[in-house]
Amino acid sequence: MLYSATTPEQKRRTLRESLASGKLQQFPGAFNPLSARLIQEKGFDGVYISGAVLANDLGLPDIGLTTLTEVATRAGQLARMTDLPALVDADTGFGEPMNVARTVQELENAGLAGCHIEDQFNPKRCGHLDGKNVVDLETASKRIRAAADARRDPNFLIMARTDIRAVDGLAAAQDRARALVDAGADAIFPEAMRTLEEFAAIREAVDVPVLANMTEFGKSELFTAEALSSVGVNMVIYPVTLLRSAMGAAERTLDAIKADGTQQSQVPHMLTRARLYELVDYEAYNQFDTSVFNFQVPGQH
Numbered sequence: 001m002l003y004s005a006t007t008p009e010q011k012r013r014t015l016r017e018s019l020a021s022g023k024l025q026q027f028p029g030a031f032n033p034l035s036a037r038l039i040q041e042k043g044f045d046g047v048y049i050s051g052a053v054l055a056n057d058l059g060l061p062d063i064g065l066t067t068l069t070e071v072a073t074r075a076g077q078l079a080r081m082t083d084l085p086a087l088v089d090a091d092t093g094f095g096e097p098m099n100v101a102r103t104v105q106e107l108e109n110a111g112l113a114g115c116h117i118e119d120q121f122n123p124k125r126c127g128h129l130d131g132k133n134v135v136d137l138e139t140a141s142k143r144i145r146a147a148a149d150a151r152r153d154p155n156f157l158i159m160a161r162t163d164i165r166a167v168d169g170l171a172a173a174q175d176r177a178r179a180l181v182d183a184g185a186d187a188i189f190p191e192a193m194r195t196l197e198e199f200a201a202i203r204e205a206v207d208v209p210v211l212a213n214m215t216e217f218g219k220s221e222l223f224t225a226e227a228l229s230s231v232g233v234n235m236v237i238y239p240v241t242l243l244r245s246a247m248g249a250a251e252r253t254l255d256a257i258k259a260d261g262t263q264q265s266q267v268p269h270m271l272t273r274a275r276l277y278e279l280v281d282y283e284a285y286n287q288f289d290t291s292v293f294n295f296q297v298p299g300q301h
Contacts, residue, residue: 001284006083008111012155015085015113018045019157019187019209024229029053029239031246033081037279040082046113047082049075050239051089057243064122068094068103076110085113087157087237093117097142101150104158114157116189116211117143119164119176134164137176141183148184159211160185166192166219173198174205181206187235192219196231203232211235216244273298 004011018025027048030036036047052062054074060066071088079086088107093100100117107115119140121133134140140162147158160180165173177188187209190202203210212233214222228236253266274297277283282297 001281001287003080004083008079008108008113009153009155011079011083011085011111012113012153012157015046015087015157016155018085019234024225024233025235026225027087027235027237029237029242030078030086031057031243033078034279035242035246036078036082036084036086040084041279044084046084046235047078047086048237048239049078049086049088049112050237050243051091053240053243054089056240064091066091068099068106072103072106072110075107075112079111079113086111087114087116087159088112089239090115090117092120092122093143093147097146100143100146104147104150104156105152108151108153108156112156114159114186115147116159116161116187117147118161118189118191119143119180134162134167137179140176141179144180144183144185148186157186158184159187159189161189161191163191165190165198170198170201174201177202177206181208187211189213194219195221196223196227199228199233200231209234211237213237213239215239216241 025045027046028039028044029048029050030039031053039047051066051071054071055062055066058066058070071090075086075088090103090107094103104115119134121135144158144160151158160177160183162173162176162180164176173190177190180188185208188202188206189211190199191213193199193202193212199210199212210233212220212223212228212235214220214236215238216222225236249269253263256265257263277297
């Protein structure tokens with residue numbers, strides 16, 4: 001009932017232990033707090049909070065327009081609804097090294113288990129689009145060093161994302177991954193890898209956990225969890241999958257209403273009232289106030 005009974009500190013320890021277990025960790029992307037709860041119920045290992053999703057949910061493109069306040073607030077709302085650890089996309093850290101340091105502490109305060117910070121210029125763009133630019137190694141390293149130095153909970157995960165593969169090639173991505181680990185990164189997110197062999201090359205370059213981004217319509221084939229695990233990937237995210245699925249369903253329903261004058265054709269595809277109440281744990285609130293839940297829930301409405 002209400003929010004998670006698991007503390008942020010416990011979630012951070014869980015994330016660290018899970019990444020050290022050798023088992024691939026699957027983190028679907030939540031687009032709202034209720035979807036975070038659904039991810040937990042379906043038995044996944046954690047919740048991912050995409051910067052693109054946070055921007056798109058505000059009707060904005062993913063080009064660095066969101067603020068630290070918006071990201072920390074919304075990420076905190078998602079993280080508090082699940083016992084799972086939540087990893088959030090912190091873009092370029094929202095400014096210079098001192099801003100990056102503040103970003104990490106705000107995300108700690110919001111209850112996140114970790115974040116990733118990338119090496120793009122600001123304004124940035126989606127990692128699977130062409131025409132990206134990356135900052136020099138010194139600037140990228142300063143961001144990660146500031147993040148690592150600022151955290152107060154040593155289990156808060158600082159992940160470095162590098163977009164340099166699309167700019168300077170795989171060897172450059174290996175070199176930068178090594179340098180970012182030296183700067184203090186606990187894990188590496190190599191963006192827009194094209195093949196399993198490229199993931200394997202990053203795995204060989206560093207001795208920290210490696211993340212794979214399995215986003216639709218991107219540069220990477222949608223590899224299975226088994227295939228990613230076979231080349232040593234430790235974590236896989238599905239950042240925009242649920243948002244795209246939900247918005248696709250919403251569009252089909254609106255089209256049906258427009259065409260038919262009723263949503264009836266789409267009702268079989270909807271979450272039932274009973275299932276929705278189950279997800280929000282409606283009945284448990286009766287323990288506090290019997291006047292809140294004192295009725296029978298229809299099974300098909």
